[in-house]
Amino acid sequence: ATKKTSKIHQETDIMTAKEKTLTLSDDEIKLVGSHVDKIVDSTRYKLNFLEDHLKAVIENPSKFPEGEYELTTKDIENCRSELARFKSINETQLGPQVYQGRLTQIPVYYHDYLGLDEILGSQRLQSAKYGKPEHHEHLFIVIHQAYELWFKQILHEIGAVVQKMGQDMIPEKEMAVVLHHLERVIEIQKLMIKQFDVLETLSPLDFMDFRDYLFPASGFQSWQFRLLENVLGLQSDRRVQYERKAYHTRLSETHSAIVTASEKGETLFSVTERWLERTPFLKGEDFDFMEHYITAASNMYEEDKKVAELIHSSPGAGEELAKELKKIEENKKNFLGLFDEATHNEQIAGGSRRLSYRATQAALLINIFQDEPLLHLPFKFLQALTIIDELFSAWRSKHVMMVHRMIGSKVGTGGSSGYWYLRATVEKGRVFTDIGNMSTYLIPRGKVPDLPEAIKKKLAYAFA
Numbered sequence: 001a002t003k004k005t006s007k008i009h010q011e012t013d014i015m016t017a018k019e020k021t022l023t024l025s026d027d028e029i030k031l032v033g034s035h036v037d038k039i040v041d042s043t044r045y046k047l048n049f050l051e052d053h054l055k056a057v058i059e060n061p062s063k064f065p066e067g068e069y070e071l072t073t074k075d076i077e078n079c080r081s082e083l084a085r086f087k088s089i090n091e092t093q094l095g096p097q098v099y100q101g102r103l104t105q106i107p108v109y110y111h112d113y114l115g116l117d118e119i120l121g122s123q124r125l126q127s128a129k130y131g132k133p134e135h136h137e138h139l140f141i142v143i144h145q146a147y148e149l150w151f152k153q154i155l156h157e158i159g160a161v162v163q164k165m166g167q168d169m170i171p172e173k174e175m176a177v178v179l180h181h182l183e184r185v186i187e188i189q190k191l192m193i194k195q196f197d198v199l200e201t202l203s204p205l206d207f208m209d210f211r212d213y214l215f216p217a218s219g220f221q222s223w224q225f226r227l228l229e230n231v232l233g234l235q236s237d238r239r240v241q242y243e244r245k246a247y248h249t250r251l252s253e254t255h256s257a258i259v260t261a262s263e264k265g266e267t268l269f270s271v272t273e274r275w276l277e278r279t280p281f282l283k284g285e286d287f288d289f290m291e292h293y294i295t296a297a298s299n300m301y302e303e304d305k306k307v308a309e310l311i312h313s314s315p316g317a318g319e320e321l322a323k324e325l326k327k328i329e330e331n332k333k334n335f336l337g338l339f340d341e342a343t344h345n346e347q348i349a350g351g352s353r354r355l356s357y358r359a360t361q362a363a364l365l366i367n368i369f370q371d372e373p374l375l376h377l378p379f380k381f382l383q384a385l386t387i388i389d390e391l392f393s394a395w396r397s398k399h400v401m402m403v404h405r406m407i408g409s410k411v412g413t414g415g416s417s418g419y420w421y422l423r424a425t426v427e428k429g430r431v432f433t434d435i436g437n438m439s440t441y442l443i444p445r446g447k448v449p450d451l452p453e454a455i456k457k458k459l460a461y462a463f464a
Contacts, residue, residue: 040083047079119145126213134210136202143199144219150188151224157181157188158231158268165271175377182384189391196398200405207406219399220247223255230262232388233269233431237351240424269431272385273355279362279378281455289365292449294339300447301332338441355434367438368448372459386436396426 054072057064111117123141127134161181164174219225226247239247248256282289305328312321337343344360347353355363363382370379400422430436451459 043079043082047076047083050076050079125210127210130213136206137210137213139199139202140207140210143195146195147192148222148224150192151222151228154185154188155224155228155231157185158228162231162266162268162271165268165275166266170275172374172377175381179377179380179384182381182388186384186387186391189388189395193391193395193398196402200402202406204406211407218250221250221255223251223259226251226259227262229429230259231265231267232392233267234429235354236263238428240428268385269354272432272435273359276359276362276366277356279365281451281459282358282361282365284452284455287452287455290339290361293364293368293443294336296447296449297335297443298332300443301328301335304328335441353434360434363435363438364441367442369451369459372451372456374459382435382438385432389430389432389436393426393430396422396429400426 050072054069054076057069057072061069122145123138125133125137125141127137158181161178164170164178167174170178236247248259251259281287305325308321308324308328312318312324341357344353344357348356366375366378366382369375403422
């Protein structure tokens with residue numbers, strides 16, 4: 001009884017603390033009016049409860065702590081004062097500013113909460129400004145506004161991932177949250193690609209009806225998409241040149257400042273690389289992952305040679321055998337050459353590779369031992385990055401095909417080469433190519449060296 005009554009008093013104190021009377025406008029009065037009864041009913045219920053509680057205190061004072069009568073009486077007075085404030089709808093007391101429950105807040109109206117006046121009123125046809133409103137331009141605007149909203153949501157999700165992955169130590173449960181964010185991005189991307197189907201209900205002639213009114217506006221000026229590319233980790237030197245000028249020169253001064261500032265910030269690529277570089281288990285006192293893996297790969301190629309010798313063992317097959325053995329040796333050399341740190345760093349300097357040597361080792365380890373409990377979420381994370389990369393490439397590719405269908409080889413509204421410019425961005429826009437290329441270095445599970453028992457235990461979830 002003591003705990004319950006103390007809680008009642010605490011809640012009542014919260015309800016009355018730092019109260020502020022609001023003077024409502026006529027529109028707000030109409031909005032609040034339909035909800036006030038619920039608040040009043042709640043307060044009356046509390047008052048009835050407290051009055052019954054007071055009777056119990058009076059009848060059996062020994063069952064309650066000292067001072068219970070005074071506390072209950074005070075709470076009853078507070079409830080009655082609260083109800084008295086509702087006599088004038090124009091001066092409605094709605095509780096403290098700090099949210100303490102849905103009945104203490106100013107009621108929210110769906111239309112206002114979503115800002116629909118602004119959103120639904122923002123489809124302003126450029127053709128209408130010239131006295132010739134074109135019906136199909138409305139769809140064109142809505143589709144592109146929807147894309148911008150999805151870009152904003154993706155930035156929101158990726159921003160959360162970058163923040164979490166940028167920590168020096170990432171708790172296991174945080175990886176599950178990170179993966180959840182990325183999975184949401186993937187579903188949004190799929191929807192964005194599907195959205196082209198709606199846009200393509202415009203015929204080339206439908207588009208031509210209003211296209212001339214759009215110069216020099218262009219999708220190239222989507223600062224959110226440029227920001228998104230930067231936040232993902234797209235390097236400036238990977239961008240396709242637009243009129244031989246920096247990509248941000250086509251943006252407004254404000255938007256240009258935002259995207260150029262993001263070039264210096266953390267990216268999904270940079271935090272992922274650092275996270276991979278911190279991966280344990282690569283090398284220990286009794287285990288060197290790369291050494292064991294290279295040995296296993298070498299043995300695999302030696303087995304390939306033996307198989308080739310068996311296949312070409314018949315008389316007169318010497319020339320074919322020599323060619324096959326030469327090919328196997330070249331493949332072996334190329335494969336193992338990728339595990340040489342000096343070669344790896346040269347490739348980074350030459351631009352054919354980006355992920356650091358240690359991060360690449362870690363990504364390979366995670367891919368090979370993906371079934372180990374502790375590495376499964378990291379594997380799913382890396383897999384999500386490659387899917388996001390692929391889906392953005394698919395989105396760009398779909399955009400390219402749509403543009404070609406709409407305008408052929410004409411110059412784009414922003415002055416670019418249109419189709420040819422967009423086509424060049426499809427592969428150039430990929431960020432996680434090195435992670436996507438991990439399958440190049442995989443060998444069959446049966447040939448992968450066993451992990452030491454001590455490491456297996458560390459990679460497993462143990463329940464005592």
